[in-house]
Amino acid sequence: MSFFVIKSSMNKDEFRHKVFSLSERLYPMVCRLLGNTANAEDAIQEIMMKLWVRRKQVGKHPNITAYVFLTARNYCIDLLKKKNLPIDAAASQLRLLESDNRHDELEWRELNALIYKILEKLPRQQQDVLIMRDIDGCEFAEIAATMQLKVEHIRVLLSRARKQVGLELETIYSNERRGN
Amino acid sequence: MKEEEIENLIEKYKAGTSTLDEEQFLLEHTKDSESAMGVWFEFAKKQKREVAEGFSDTLWQSFQNRKAKRRRLWIGAMSVAATVLLLIAFLIDVPKPQELSYHQKEALLAQALDLLADAEEAKSEENIIYENELIIIYTSWE
Numbered sequence: 622m623s624f625f626v627i628k629s630s631m632n633k634d635e636f637r638h639k640v641f642s643l644s645e646r647l648y649p650m651v652c653r654l655l656g657n658t659a660n661a662e663d664a665i666q667e668i669m670m671k672l673w674v675r676r677k678q679v680g681k682h683p684n685i686t687a688y689v690f691l692t693a694r695n696y697c698i699d700l701l702k703k704k705n706l707p708i709d710a711a712a713s714q715l716r717l718l719e720s721d722n723r724h725d726e727l728e729w730r731e732l733n734a735l736i737y738k739i740l741e742k743l744p745r746q747q748q749d750v751l752i753m754r755d756i757d758g759c760e761f762a763e764i765a766a767t768m769q770l771k772v773e774h775i776r777v778l779l780s781r782a783r784k785q786v787g788l789e790l791e792t793i794y795s796n797e798r799r800g801n
Numbered sequence: 802m803k804e805e806e807i808e809n810l811i812e813k814y815k816a817g818t819s820t821l822d823e824e825q826f827l828l829e830h831t832k833d834s835e836s837a838m839g840v841w842f843e844f845a846k847k848q849k850r851e852v853a854e855g856f857s858d859t860l861w862q863s864f865q866n867r868k869a870k871r872r873r874l875w876i877g878a879m880s881v882a883a884t885v886l887l888l889i890a891f892l893i894d895v896p897k898p899q900e901l902s903y904h905q906k907e908a909l910l911a912q913a914l915d916l917l918a919d920a921e922e923a924k925s926e927e928n929i930i931y932e933n934e935l936i937i938i939y940t941s942w943e
Contacts, residue, residue, distance in 0.1 A: 780817035
């Protein structure tokens with residue numbers, strides 16, 4: 622005789638292993654969206670609290686990672702709305718970088734400004750995908766879940782964005798070389 | 802890794818088919834002076850947010866504390882609510898039946914007396930002269 626036990630919700634250990642462990646993957650995106658590292662840790666805890674309350678639903682979801690990423694993004698957007706802050710395209714959420722020793726301050730600042738300009742010219746979806754992949758280091762499945770698009774579509778958007786960035790930088794470089 | 806291999810990897814990168822590990826390799830091994838793409842890699846590398854080692858574990862501890870604190874708060878709030886409800890239940894006055902004022906009582910009594918007076922009057926209108934088991938003889942004003 623055998624018994625089948627149907628588990629309706631995940632326990633603490635399962636939650637830690639399957640859901641909470643994604644905190645590390647969420648962190649760069651949440652940080653960028655909220656523009657502050659201290660807020661990001663707090664936000665991740667709140668997101669996890671929401672997911673803990675809904676652990677029954679989360680446990681049944683066919684794609685837990687997708688569910689967690691989407692919840693996180695929605696939480697950040699709601700938070701920005703509550704604070705009456707604009708929900709910008711990804712490029713304007715990037716930090717202004719300081720120069721390092723390898724770069725001349727002015728040259729580095731110019732370069733940064735150029736890259737921001739190139740990014741801002743990209744269509745919004747391409748911008749978001751490029752930044753989620755190259756800066757937040759997200760997997761394709763995670764990006765697809767957050768943007769509610771298919772992985773193949775994400776690859777196409779990403780490829781277009783990367784090619785465009787390469788092309789624009791190439792043009793600037795070749796003009797510079799010609800100028801020199 | 803040879804230059805040619807890096808070139809191939811960049812092609813893969815542009816096609817959107819490279820893995821995260823391959824992209825990490827590119828970010829670390831392409832110098833910005835070498836190619837236009839290198840400038841982007843340099844920028845992306847600097848924009849990346851480092852996640853501290855053991856981030857999830859540290860956060861898990863504070864998550865547990867937060868959960869416990871929230872549970873205590875919840876229990877506290879519920880007990881306060883229960884106490885308040887109990888107090889309200891005791892304090893609420895059960896409405897007593899409305900009492901009549903002295904004047905209203907007086908008026909009611911007068912009304913009742915009036916009715917009685919009518920009845921007596923009606924009775925007195927029939928003036929019995931003789932009465933036995935078979936017959937009643939009376940006078941009336943009608």
